Amino acid sequence: ETLGVIGFPFSKGQPRNGTEHGPNVLREAGIITSLQSLGVNVIDHGDIEIEVVPRDEPMKNVRNPRTVAAANKKLSDAVAKLVKMNQSVLALGGDHCMAIGSIHGHAQVEPNLVVVWVDAHADVNTPLTSVSGNIHGMPLSFLLKELEEFVPKVPGFEWCKPCLSVRDLVYIGLRDVDPAERLIIEKFGIHAYSMQEVDKYGIKEVVERALNQVDPSGVRPIHVSFDVDAMDPTLTPATGTPVSGGLSLRESFYLAEEISNTGRLSVLDIAEVNPLLSTEDKRKLTVINTTDVSTKFYGYRRQG
Ligand SMILES: N[C@](CCCC[B-](O)(O)O)(CCN1CCCCC1)C(=O)O
Numbered sequence: 001e002t003l004g005v006i007g008f009p010f011s012k013g014q015p016r017n018g019t020e021h022g023p024n025v026l027r028e029a030g031i032i033t034s035l036q037s038l039g040v041n042v043i044d045h046g047d048i049e050i051e052v053v054p055r056d057e058p059m060k061n062v063r064n065p066r067t068v069a070a071a072n073k074k075l076s077d078a079v080a081k082l083v084k085m086n087q088s089v090l091a092l093g094g095d096h097c098m099a100i101g102s103i104h105g106h107a108q109v110e111p112n113l114v115v116v117w118v119d120a121h122a123d124v125n126t127p128l129t130s131v132s133g134n135i136h137g138m139p140l141s142f143l144l145k146e147l148e149e150f151v152p153k154v155p156g157f158e159w160c161k162p163c164l165s166v167r168d169l170v171y172i173g174l175r176d177v178d179p180a181e182r183l184i185i186e187k188f189g190i191h192a193y194s195m196q197e198v199d200k201y202g203i204k205e206v207v208e209r210a211l212n213q214v215d216p217s218g219v220r221p222i223h224v225s226f227d228v229d230a231m232d233p234t235l236t237p238a239t240g241t242p243v244s245g246g247l248s249l250r251e252s253f254y255l256a257e258e259i260s261n262t263g264r265l266s267v268l269d270i271a272e273v274n275p276l277l278s279t280e281d282k283r284k285l286t287v288i289n290t291t292d293v294s295t296k297f298y299g300y301r302r303q304g
Pocket residue numbers: 095096097119120121122123125130131132133134136137138178227229240241272
């Protein structure tokens with residue numbers, strides 16, 4: 001089994017510079033060597049070439065639409081190519097708009113995939129419901145078939161055909177959901193385990209129910225889109241939209257181990273590491289904790 005690593009050095013899905021350094025600070029922290037020491041055959045394919053599209057005027061309130069679209073088209077093609085070559089893919093972000101390209105590309109080859117979205121946020125605003133206009137808060141609206149009729153044409157995204165159904169998506173870690181996102185989750189019955197449910201049922205029960213709801217027969221390829229702000233900000237402070245009361249390190253480990261144990265993890269996004277948003281020691285803490293969770297996704301066993 002080969003694990004292909006792709007860097008997505010990108011920050012234009014949100015306003016805080018720094019997530020473009022995410023891939024490199026994770027590499028510098030030794031994420032590749034940590035994975036190789038598990039016996040995983042890791043190939044680092046380098047970074048997606050990012051182009052800033054000139055005169056990329058906002059569309060209504062959506063910022064940097066053409067630049068976000070162009071970068072994600074490249075990511076989509078790169079992920080599709082690797083999945084087609086039977087590689088597992090680890091996509092290092094970069095802000096969470098990366099999920100547009102990553103999931104789209106994955107779905108071109110594995111249309112039967114399911115998505116586990118680990119995040120403090122629902123990231124399902126449409127361009128019309130978004131208060132911020134930041135595309136990292138909207139990625140799922142570009143991917144969900146059931147939302148297509150509610151999403152206006154955004155310049156540059158002509159390539160992005162919705163490829164995911166709401167029944168194939170499940171959230172874990174929610175604790176900062178906008179009113180419009182709440183409406184969408186209710187209206188379409190999207191499976192969602194907020195931190196309230198994590199507290200109520202415990203992480204074991206939440207992971208079991210989540211996987212059972214999207215893939216009861218346990219056969220479908222899994223795409224995990226992991227926003228590091230799903231973890232408690234005391235663990236991953238170097239991120240753009242921290243929210244208190246997040247997943248503990250051990251809850252994150254357990255979730256990753258159970259996903260790994262399915263043997264069906266196909267693509268993992270690691271999004272929203274922003275080294276510029278904190279002090280040196282908080283940056284170090286963030287990349288170490290992120291790396292430690294990543295190794296559990298790829299077979300690190302705490303039991304030995
Ligand atoms: N829902 C938010 C946050 C999105 C976070 C993206 B992620 O998960 O990739 O980090 C927040 C909108 N919110 C509205 C009320 C005022 C504060 C911002 C948005 O901008 O849409």
